[in-house]
Each structure stands twice: as C-alpha cells, then as structure tokens.
Amino acid sequence: MKTALIQQSNSASQEANIAKLTQSIIACAKQGAELVVLQELHNGLYFCQTEDPAVFDQAETIPGPSTEYFGKLAKENQVVIVLSLFEKRAPGVYHNTAVVLDKDGSIAGKYRKMHIPDDPAYYEKFYFTPGDLGFEPIHTSIGKLGVLVCWDQWYPEAARLMSLNGAELLIYPTAIGWESTDPEAEKFRQKDAWITIQRSHAVANGLHVLSCNRTGHEPDPSGATNGIQFWGNSFVAGPQGEIIAQAGNHQDENLIVEVDLTRTETVRRMWPFFRDRRIDAFQNIIKRWL
Numbered sequence: 001m002k003t004a005l006i007q008q009s010n011s012a013s014q015e016a017n018i019a020k021l022t023q024s025i026i027a028c029a030k031q032g033a034e035l036v037v038l039q040e041l042h043n044g045l046y047f048c049q050t051e052d053p054a055v056f057d058q059a060e061t062i063p064g065p066s067t068e069y070f071g072k073l074a075k076e077n078q079v080v081i082v083l084s085l086f087e088k089r090a091p092g093v094y095h096n097t098a099v100v101l102d103k104d105g106s107i108a109g110k111y112r113k114m115h116i117p118d119d120p121a122y123y124e125k126f127y128f129t130p131g132d133l134g135f136e137p138i139h140t141s142i143g144k145l146g147v148l149v150c151w152d153q154w155y156p157e158a159a160r161l162m163s164l165n166g167a168e169l170l171i172y173p174t175a176i177g178w179e180s181t182d183p184e185a186e187k188f189r190q191k192d193a194w195i196t197i198q199r200s201h202a203v204a205n206g207l208h209v210l211s212c213n214r215t216g217h218e219p220d221p222s223g224a225t226n227g228i229q230f231w232g233n234s235f236v237a238g239p240q241g242e243i244i245a246q247a248g249n250h251q252d253e254n255l256i257v258e259v260d261l262t263r264t265e266t267v268r269r270m271w272p273f274f275r276d277r278r279i280d281a282f283q284n285i286i287k288r289w290l
Contacts, residue, residue, distance in 0.1 A: 014044050036080070062087050146162035150175055177229050232247055
C-alpha cells in the first residue's frame with residue numbers, strides 16, 4: 001500500500017495552511033497514495049505554548065467544518081485521510097482528536113488523545129480532556145489503522161494495546177520540536193529518543209509505524225521562551241524497526257512510502273513476541289508505581 005505523510009510549516013492563517021494541505025493531498029493522491037497522514041493540529045499554529053482561554057474559540061465539532069472539507073477531498077481523490085483536530089465536545093470539554101476519513105468521504109472513526117502533556121511550551125492539559133475512546137483501531141477500506149497522537153508515542157502500552165486489538169499499522173500525528181536554548185547535544189538526544197521509541201514499537205509489535213511531525217519555527221506568543229523549532233523528521237519504520245523513509249528537519253515535504261503489510265505476519269513468525277508474553281505475570285502493569 002502506498003502511504004503519504006505531509007510534513008509542513010504552518011502560519012497563523014488557517015486558510016493558508018489548509019490551502020497548502022489541499023495541494024499536498026491532491027499531489028500525493030496523483031502519485032498513487034491510498035493513505036494520507038497529516039500532522040498534529042494541522043490547521044493552525046501549535047497553540048499550547050501558552051494558556052489562553054480565547055484559543056478555545058478555535059475548536060470545532062466532529063462532524064464539523066474540517067471533516068466536511070477534508071471529507072470532500074478524500075472522496076474526490078479516493079484516499080483515506082488521517083486528520084488531527086481540536087475537538088469541541090461540550091461546554092468546557094475539549095479533546096485533541098484524530099479523525100479518519102475513508103475514501104468515500106465518510107468518518108470511519110476517531111481517536112481522542114489519551115496521554116496529555118503539561119510541560120514548558122506544551123501546556124496541553126489546559127486545553128485537552130484525556131481521551132475516553134480507548135485504544136481501538138479504526139476500520140477503513142484499506143485496513144485497520146491504529147491511530148495514536150504525539151505524546152502517546154512514548155508509551156509502549158498504547159502501541160501494544162492497539163496491536164493486540166488488531167491494528168495493521170501504527171500512525172502518530174505529531175507536533176514536537178526544540179526550545180532554542182537547549183544545547184545541541186541535548187537537541188540530538190531528544191530527537192534520537194523520539195525516533196528510537198517509535199522504532200521500538202514497530203519491533204515489539206511487528207508493525208509498520210508512520211510518524212508525521214510538523215516543521216518550522218513557531219514563536220511563543222507570550223515571549224517567555226524563544227518558541228519551538230519543530231524538528232520534522234517524519235518517518236516510516238518497518239516491522240523490524242528499519243527506517244524505510246525519512247523526511248528532513250526544516251523543509252515542507254510530502255513523504256510517499258510503499259509499505260508491505262504482509263511483512264507483519266512474516267516477522268511475527270520469526271519473532272513471536274505475542275506468543276511468549278508472560279501475561280500471567282503482568283498484573284502490576286496497571287499500578288502507578290510498585
């Protein structure tokens with residue numbers, strides 16, 4: 001199956017950002033992509049650098065304007081699209097939500113981000129209620145997609161549960177980067193850890209991993225920091241953790257990658273991690289600390 005990751009820099013203009021995404025989706029479809037993955041909160045800037053109540057006005061319902069617009073694009077171009085939206089669920093209840101649109105433009109399903117960070121420049125707990133839909137793959141015309149979102153990347157339990165539930169791919173829309181005052185050695189460690197943990201999910205579960213990050217510099221509206229330089233490096237890893245394709249750090253890029261889903265069964269026969277799991281000894285995994 002031919003897949004596409006759209007890595008782009010964003011401006012304060014949602015109209016301009018969506019126009020760029022539209023051009024990229026059409027271009028990827030023309031090159032044969034059946035699945036197109038967009039980065040986290042792709043319509044606008046990454047607004048979680050500050051805590052601002054006015055930002056909640058950017059949220060939208062699902063279904064809503066974005067699912068309608070991108071649904072038409074999905075249908076016109078016969079592609080499955082993974083969106084990442086700021087969902088307004090109810091007064092005072094908002095989520096960071098991935099939505100999968102099938103080739104006919106319909107909503108195949110959604111996933112609400114389960115792990116919510118609260119770190120300098122990533123104040124997501126102010127905006128997002130933790131997800132309540134569990135780790136359920138989304139059934140589409142091209143297969144069962146295990147969609148998770150950004151901070152979920154660091155949790156092997158999330159990837160494992162998606163895989164146990166039948167996911168055929170693990171997909172991570174992402175917004176992660178550096179604060180400019182970090183020394184170069186620390187920047188390298190952060191990016192390397194981010195790639196390594198996701199490759200480990202591919203290995204441990206025998207699945208392809210698709211990770212789509214944003215790029216570009218976005219200033220801190222408060223001026224308290226120097227903003228975030230999103231590090232790009234969107235990539236696809238195979239079921240043995242091998243990097244099949246990887247984008248650069250600083251440029252907009254459509255990464256189009258052929259994945260062979262039959263390799264999952266081949267790898268799991270060689271490395272039967274699911275067979276050898278000691279589920280009789282894992283009870284303490286649900287405790288906060290031992």
